[in-house]
Amino acid sequence: MTNANKYSIIKPVIFMKREILHVDVNNAFLSWTAIDMLKKGSKIDIREIPSIIGGDESKRSGIVLAKSPKAKEFGIKTAETIYQAKIKCPNLQIFPSNYKIYRENSDKLYKLLLEYTDKIERFSIDECFLDMTHYLMNDALLNKAKEINKRVKEELGFTVNVGVAHNKLLAKMASDFTKPDRVHTLYEEEIPTKMWPLPVSELFMIGKRTVPKLYQMQIKTIGDLAHTNKEMLGNKFGKHGIMMWEYANGIDNSEVKYIRERPKGIGNSITLPQDISDINKLEEILLNITDQVAYRLRKENLLANVVNVQLRTKNFSDTSHQKKLPHPTSNTKEIYTVAKELLKELYKKGTAIRLIGLRVDNLIEKNEMQLSLFDTKEEKKLDKLDETIDKLKEKYGYNFIKRGSNLKDNIKWSKFEK
DNA sequence: TCTGGGGTCCTAGGACCC
DNA sequence: TCTGGGGTCCTAGGACCC
Numbered sequence: 001m002t003n004a005n006k007y008s009i010i011k012p013v014i015f016m017k018r019e020i021l022h023v024d025v026n027n028a029f030l031s032w033t034a035i036d037m038l039k040k041g042s043k044i045d046i047r048e049i050p051s052i053i054g055g056d057e058s059k060r061s062g063i064v065l066a067k068s069p070k071a072k073e074f075g076i077k078t079a080e081t082i083y084q085a086k087i088k089c090p091n092l093q094i095f096p097s098n099y100k101i102y103r104e105n106s107d108k109l110y111k112l113l114l115e116y117t118d119k120i121e122r123f124s125i126d127e128c129f130l131d132m133t134h135y136l137m138n139d140a141l142l143n144k145a146k147e148i149n150k151r152v153k154e155e156l157g158f159t160v161n162v163g164v165a166h167n168k169l170l171a172k173m174a175s176d177f178t179k180p181d182r183v184h185t186l187y188e189e190e191i192p193t194k195m196w197p198l199p200v201s202e203l204f205m206i207g208k209r210t211v212p213k214l215y216q217m218q219i220k221t222i223g224d225l226a227h228t229n230k231e232m233l234g235n236k237f238g239k240h241g242i243m244m245w246e247y248a249n250g251i252d253n254s255e256v257k258y259i260r261e262r263p264k265g266i267g268n269s270i271t272l273p274q275d276i277s278d279i280n281k282l283e284e285i286l287l288n289i290t291d292q293v294a295y296r297l298r299k300e301n302l303l304a305n306v307v308n309v310q311l312r313t314k315n316f317s318d319t320s321h322q323k324k325l326p327h328p329t330s331n332t333k334e335i336y337t338v339a340k341e342l343l344k345e346l347y348k349k350g351t352a353i354r355l356i357g358l359r360v361d362n363l364i365e366k367n368e369m370q371l372s373l374f375d376t377k378e379e380k381k382l383d384k385l386d387e388t389i390d391k392l393k394e395k396y397g398y399n400f401i402k403r404g405s406n407l408k409d410n411i412k413w414s415k416f417e418k
Numbered sequence: 419t420c421t422g423g424g425g426t427c428c429t430a431g432g433a434c435c436c
Numbered sequence: 437t438c439t440g441g442g443g444t445c446c447t448a449g450g451a452c453c454c
Contacts (some may be wrong), residue, residue, distance in 0.1 A: 061440045078436090081438045124436045167426080239446065269441065309436050316439070322429065357441085
């Protein structure tokens with residue numbers, strides 16, 4: 001086949017105008033904590049005072065996860081340190097996070113939204129995209145958005161912003177306009193007035209590394225970016241440059257992914273309560289992390305092809321090494337064997353380590369694998385052991401079975417800790 | 419002796435998101 | 437000053453093959 005023939009099969013792309021909603025919970029972690037506290041008889045609504053949901057400073061994870069509007073007035077920002085937040089507002093009230101509550105509320109929201117369409121993408125625990133393309137009139141769509149906004153507040157007790165647009169990017173940008181408890185549209189003709197005056201840092205997918213580079217090029221607003229030469233941005237920033245030009249011009253043809261996809265990778269990492277320079281100790285912690293990751297892998301019925309170990313030094317420099325497994329597996333011991341080799345490769349004697357993490361990648365469904373081709377007797381024995389332990393964990397909780405070596409240390413494996 | 423280029427796979431690191 | 441944890445995607449270089 002000649003090249004000309006090869007390329008003549010490309011399907012013509014038709015861009016259909018879609019009707020998209022983006023539903024974003026206002027101050028999700030804080031709101032959800034607030035309603036849980038009220039339910040349990042609390043006299044104060046922490047949404048009404050300067051407050052945050054924060055990590056634990058004593059465990060060196062002291063960052064702001066969510067803030068109340070009053071806290072925002074003090075200039076407190078998400079992801080900054082609690083230390084800094086307290087300087088800005090000495091009276092700040094700090095509450096711990098609780099993922100079980102967040103999951104429950106997120107599920108309630110999803111269930112309510114299912115009454116409008118089943119084409120819902122759960123973009124994160126507190127954000128959903130809805131493909132409402134069957135409501136063809138703009139007015140009909142806007143009315144549905146208003147109805148969702150009202151019903152969530154009345155029936156679930158927290159507020160959401162709803163963005164209304166003809167693609168996901170614009171719907172997401174719209175829901176980010178004034179908060180809380182608002183519905184905003186961002187149709188094509190509104191881009192110049194509603195989106196272009198905003199600072200370029202507000203555009204989705206432009207982060208803190210890119211902003212200074214754009215500023216140097218005199219690109220300060222989203223409008224500036226929209227009117228910059230596309231090819232020039234492509235030359236300077238590669239694919240990312242093309243994408244940011246398209247976003248600035250309101251172009252986005254991505255689909256609402258309402259079918260849950262298999263995860264690409266699964267990982268856990270932990271910031272250690274104190275820096276550790278003892279490789280034996282690091283190995284012990286790595287084994288615990290491997291236990292958790294492999295357990296999640298098995299629960300999802302997946303096998304991993306690649307193992308990756310990450311270290312962060314006390315100076316915040318990150319390094320990672322990865323390695324292909326001899327064959328796809330979800331077996332704790334097999335993953336740990338490779339992980340331990342990677343740790344040995346990575347660790348320079350005497351370095352103070354702040355964080356250690358493990359992730360597995362290139363996942364496949366267990367059923368896709370011809371087990372009989374690979375499984376030796378020894379491996380079958382290991383799988384059987386994992387299976388037995390998993391059943392006990394299911395029945396009595398993750399921490400029912402603990403490795404002997406970790407009984408003596410006091411690190412909390414927070415995710416599964418009651 | 420000196421000379422390709424294209425394709426795939428693997429790896430390390432970086433940027434971004436919530 | 438102190439800086440989480442869980443992800444996704446991209447890039448660039450090297451190895452290897454044809």
